[in-house]
Amino acid sequence: MTTLPIPSYCSRFGLAVLLVALADFLFYGQPAGINFLLFAILIAGAIVAVHPSAFSDARLWLKPAALLVALLPLVENVSPLSVSIALVGLAVFALSLAGRLRSSLARIAGQLSVFLLSAPFRLIRDFFRWRKAARRLGLRRIRLAAIAVWVMPLALGAVFLALFGAANPVIEYWFTLIDLFALLDLIQPARLVFWLLVLAGVWAFLRPRLPRIVRRLPRLALTVPPVAPPPTKSVTTIEDIVFGKAAILRAxxxxxxxxxxxxxxxxxxxxxxxxxxxxxxxxxxxxxxxxxxxxxxxxxxxxxxxxxxxxxxxxxxxxxxxxxxxxxxxxxxxxxxxxxxxxxxxxxxxxxxxxxxxxxxxxxxxxxxxxxxxxxxxxxxxxxxxxxxxxxxxxxxxxxxxxNFAALIANYNVDHSYEMNGPGTSLDLWYVRSLGPSALPALDRFFDHQQKVFLADRRDGVDAMTEARYRTIQRNWRAWSFRDWRLLRYLDRNGALANPAVFEPYVPGR
Incomplete structure (x- = not known):
């Protein structure tokens, strides 16, 4: 029986922890944007680092090129669809470098489905495999008893330290320098859950494996003994009549x-x-x-x-x-x-x-x-x-x-609305505004037309607030995307904040 490479576990786990730290810097409490592309590139680099043997492949450049194509939608915009495409591209990249990808597209799709479904549980499974491998190799393992023996010393030590603080003003002063509540704020349950989720997800890419039953299926199909064909019978069954050639012809x-x-x-x-x-x-x-x-x-x-x-x-x-x-x-x-x-x-x-x-x-x-x-x-x-x-x-x-489906919907609904002399019904302003900042150019055209026809400005400041919130988010470099860059250029020329007088509040009867 082959043994697991323990050093590779340690190096990959170190890389995974580093990626978790970078994910915390890029994502936690931050807007979505170019940070997704940067993190995907970091994962790809880590995948290459843990598969050095892949460099011996003469066609290695094809795999990064295909991955780049899968990551390009993240440059245009971050959405559930572009993130899903990037995840599939990373999964294909990891499995191909590990030499576990099949050639047929249908089989690759099955592999990807199983890989992505089992990815959250790969870390737990590998942890137990690591313990078994360490036991076989005679390495020291962390036992529950080894942790338990520290409970009493640490607990009593904390009590003694508290007593010393009460008895010694110098130690008491040191305690005042420690903000326990600030330390507790750093240990946020939501943040810990985020770290664990990222660690589990990253680990699946660093150790791209498929469940054992999936790997055994081709071999099982080859080892199944051939079944002797049953003796032919001339008896006609109900199935032959209902779904036979004559029935299909008539259907x-x-x-x-x-x-x-x-x-x-x-x-x-x-x-x-x-x-x-x-x-x-x-x-x-x-x-x-x-x-x-x-x-x-x-x-x-x-x-x-x-x-x-x-x-x-x-x-x-x-x-x-x-x-x-x-x-x-x-x-x-x-x-x-x-x-x-x-x-x-x-x-x-x-x-x-x-x-x-x-x-x-x-x-x-x-x-x-x-x-x-x-x-x-x-x-x-x-x-x-x-x-x-x-x-x-x-x-x-x-x-x-x-x-940009939001802009497409907003432009279509504005152009075909009753107010714009279109064949449709009155414009549903609530729905168009719910599409987000991408709808602002279409709303500008709508209100410009309203101002020319009714000689009054129908803007009520809602769009200016939307633009202000959007600009605030875009000040964070992590939120950059090519689509947002184009929209910001438009808003700099025609937006409410660029032309404040355009967005005067509407007063009925004015």
Whole structure:
């Protein structure tokens, strides 16, 4: 049995403690910004330091280059999405340097999921492994008894010291120089929890390991003895009848007819401009169908994957394949119709984060359906389909990390509002202001238009307060990001604090 390298544990733990101290300096009680990028670079450097053998790889530069791509969204803006991308990039970087990363994208995704889920518990598990290794090597271990023997001496020593302080004015004076409450303030429970969480998270990257059951799965799959095929039977079961080739053929014919009817209705009312029945508005028609149609497309995708399994009898039938192509194509049209429905609804009732997420989700569903057609046409495996979908999802999320959705929502809602002569309803000022400082440029345009039309200033100072708080946060260098830098440049030219007279309080009837 191989033994654990105890010195490596000590050096890695020292690095982890150093990273915890740096995390306390960068994060605790500080705003979010460039500090996330700096800490990610520090973790990457520590990962390289504990894997010196990785320098022997001739293609080593590819791994830091890929990590840099994953960290770039943190330069643009710090958000849950950019932080998640950075965590995934660091996990891939650590596992690749440790030589534990597989080649297939689908398998890599499984490894990353298990790694990130087990990361908080890696430190505890390694602590017990260290104790076992130390016992095997005969090293001295810290026992509970060794700690307990100090309880009585320290307790009595504290009592004696207190008595000496009462009896000796010099010792009493020394006690007055010690601010016990200040010392207790330094030991904050929240700060201790923060240190422990950072230590557990950093340790997982310094010792990138996967649970033992995950490492054994490939070997178990190879050592399982082949099972003899059961004797063929000519008995037809209920399952063969209900889910057999004939049933799937009939289902595809019925499904194609139903979907063609739905597509025809959308083409008539949404694209053709035919008048709707009395009492039904285009907004209601669009909103009621947007999300159920996506569920329908997902169910259709599941049916196609189950019906045309690679190597099955149905997958080799030309007629069934053509019907599947037609049906999946109709599903893609259905998803496009859902996007148009949602676009009509947003044009009237404004844009929100959830509706943007719905647009992105619908696009991913359409791409997934197209990939199903590609898998069937090219004869690829289910693992290829999963890898292709994961690649599409990753590329989409990575692109979204560079988009300022708050500014996008604010600009759209202002431009399409009733007050700006748009087709939408009145602007929801409370929601737009809740988007944060990124909405200030759009609000400036809105109020400028209000001033020109109504010859009165509708600003009430709320936006000036928002800008003042934002500028206060941005004075801390840790809060820097490229997006905030661009917004500060705009505020320096056009903001309330740059032009105080613009934000005079509004007095009714003035």
């Amino acid at each position: 595809l014919i019925v499904f194609n007819i139903l979907f063609a009817m739905q597509t025809g209705l959308d083409a008539t009312y949404l694209w053709g401009g035919v008048a709707l029945p009395d009492g039904l508005t285009y907004a209601a028609y669009a909103h009621r169908g947007a999300y159920p149609l996506i569920v329908t497309a997902l169910l259709a995708a599941g049916f196609v994957l189950a019906a045309l399994r690679p190597g099955s009898e149905t997958s080799n039938d030309p007629l069934i394949r053509r019907l599947v192509y037609a049906w999946v194509a109709q599903n893609i049209v259905l998803v496009i119709s859902s996007i148009l429905r949602l676009d009509l609804y947003v044009g009237i009732y404004a844009l929100t984060y959830l509706r943007i997420a719905a647009f992105v989700w619908m696009g991913l569903v359409a791409a997934g359906l197209a990939l199903i057609i590609a898998r069937i046409a090219l004869g690829k495996s289910s693992e290829w389909l999963l890898s292709a979908n994961l690649l599409t999802l990753s590329a989409t999320l990575y692109a979204c990390s560079y988009i």
